[in-house]
Amino acid sequence: MTIDQAAAAPAVPDEQSEPLGRSLIARTARRPEFGALIGAVAVYVFFLVTASGSGFTSVDGTASWLDTAAELGVVATPVALLLIAGEFDLSIGSVVGATSAIVAIGSGTYTMPQWASIPLAIGFGLAVGLVNGLVATRTNLPSFIVTLASSLVVGGGALGLSRALSGSTAVTLAPEPSVQAVFGSKAGQFQVSIVWWLAITVVAWWVLTRTRTGSWIYATGGAPDVARDAGVPTARVKVGLFMATSAGAALVGVLQTIAYSGGDVTRGSSFIFDGVIAAVIGGVLLQGGYGSTVGVLLGTATYGIVSIGIFYTGWNTDYAQLFLGALLLVAVMANNYFRKLALSGR
Amino acid sequence: MTTTTTDHSLIELRGVTQRFTGVTAVADVSLTVRPGQVLCLLGHNGAGKSTLIKILSGVYTPTEGTLSIDGEPVTLGGPRDALDRGIATVHQGAGTVPLMSVARNFFLGAEPTKGRGLLRRFDAATAGRIALEEIRQLGIRRIRDADQLVGTMSGGERQALVIARALHFGARVLILDEPTSALGVREAEIVLQAVESARDRGVAVVLITHQAHHALRVGDHFAVLAHGRLVASFARGEMEAAEVIDLMAGGTVMQELERKQA
Ligand SMILES: Nc1ncnc2c1ncn2[C@@H]1O[C@H](COP(=O)(O)OP(=O)(O)O)[C@@H](O)[C@H]1O
């Protein structure tokens, strides 16, 4: 554990290396997604047993938890990247509601083409992210406060405008076939949002593990001063990620509006913390600087499994919250432990 | 351990004074920084050592006096300008990101890439190979996996990594502000070896340290500051080790110098 032992141990000759098997296991155990994998498998097995015979493991049951996970994953993935860069975004809930209203009111109450109101909604999300990012990086205020403020502004504004323009907070919309195909189609009970979720995960994985932007994200959250000294544009990294979380939230707003044939400004508040919960259960450090896309994928799946698994057990679904809360606590402690393990040598 | 001594100066300070409102942090200091040599800056807290290296690294433009690089008087436009001229500064507490790999740390902010457009990506293989090769040249042989997290390296190894990075990116002058202050004996040894390797490669090293035996171990020249003034400047061998130790401990020699100064 200590530096001295670490330095003393390798009296080994240069070329000697650990036996492959052991080193592979040791390396796997030190990856940031290792805890998330254990968690996901454990909850799955738990519901496999407690909800046995109820259809939890059936095709429809599987579709059900994947659908739930996918909707969250679309926004939880960028939220995780932002967390790794050391920032929070509390405005995603309001953006989900507002963008859902933009599409539903624009093309339902009014006659905007759906292929115009959807880009408008995404553009709105990007704009909110840009403002969040610029304010947070220019003022150096905690993003917690900045995005809490923008959450209230966007949420309140959307609610007021929705009532003024449509007389209601909920507006129905009949999706056009091409829009339905891209944002609302289904294969059996498997919704197209699963594809969006996986695609976003692949992009995030690519950025984080394969590009220099990935290094910049980790360094921005892990050691901001070092990153700045090395010439990393930390402010630009953060602004870009705030835009990604807001765009993710906007996409959730669009997906929901099309899937449920209607928009609702009040929808979306659950995402504010669920995104962080999925990321942390997925092994992302709350302090920033550490985490992985695969971990977040597993954390999001865990969230879906718990939310739907409880339902299949026949227990009161309120217990899903209790379950997630306990998982979150365990995850935070495990993450700190795994981080120490990762730093403890090879 | 012989050094390639050249008389040609890389950086030359002539009559440099740095005043802040009410304080003269550095007063009329003249110094020469030579390639392939280690210059140790000694002196008590508040003597002006950090201010002096901030002048060398472009953070401050001196109130009076001239700074010449390769014989040409210059005004450094800032740390970036100094870095572009090959003057790299490593501040206290090595600049690494613990939860990031060796390769990514080494190239942070200057990542090699391959591919184009959307497929443009971090060239991890090249970065890893170069990073390992460079730290190896500074004597770090324990690290054999460039994907290993830097946090798994010891404090001394991390300092060596930062030094290796500066050298790789073309540093001709390496300024180290107390690189061994937070380290144990074994760890400090790693850093001192890295300093010697850098010097042997012809790099000019400016080293601030409070530990007499570290200074004696690697120093070619010694400059002692007191109250902003250069009170002693001598080459290796010109002063007895015991005197240097006494000097750094603030003993009779130092008191003598400070009295002359006052
Ligand atoms: N930016 C500054 N503004 C005002 N005074 C300063 C500043 N930097 C250093 N000083 C003063 O200059 C003197 C020398 O400081 P410094 O160079 O940090 O000494 P050392 O590194 O040898 O301990 C001290 O009296 C310090 O208070």
Ligand SMILES: [Mg+2]
């Ligand atoms: Mg100092």
